[in-house]
Amino acid sequence: MAEAIVTRDGHVFEASSSDTPYPVFDPQVKRIIDRANPQEEWHGHCALPRAIEDALTQNPDWTIDRFRGASVGAARIAPEGSRRHGEYVGPCRSCLPLFDELELRRAI
Numbered sequence: 001m002a003e004a005i006v007t008r009d010g011h012v013f014e015a016s017s018s019d020t021p022y023p024v025f026d027p028q029v030k031r032i033i034d035r036a037n038p039q040e041e042w043h044g045h046c047a048l049p050r051a052i053e054d055a056l057t058q059n060p061d062w063t064i065d066r067f068r069g070a071s072v073g074a075a076r077i078a079p080e081g082s083r084r085h086g087e088y089v090g091p092c093r094s095c096l097p098l099f100d101e102l103e104l105r106r107a108i
């Protein structure tokens, strides 16, 4: 899975779930996703929370509120030529609280 998030003021952050061998650790991100019930087996390893965490790490003066109303696009990464490559994928159950809390918009 690859995920891109675009803040309302036009900052773009991308991540891939293969970049996430360790779970998300940013307390602002964790506080939100840890509300998910039920949580997925891969809880904390998704590209979306990783992209937000990376952005917060790169911009220490930001808070997670910077992502309120941001647009999110996700695409499946499948073998080259596969019909499923680039297919839109909605958030998993562990990521849904991010959509609720931050009023994220799905860009398809």
Ligand SMILES: [Zn+2]
Pocket: 046, 047, 048, 091, 092, 093, 094, 095
């Ligand atoms: Zn997820």
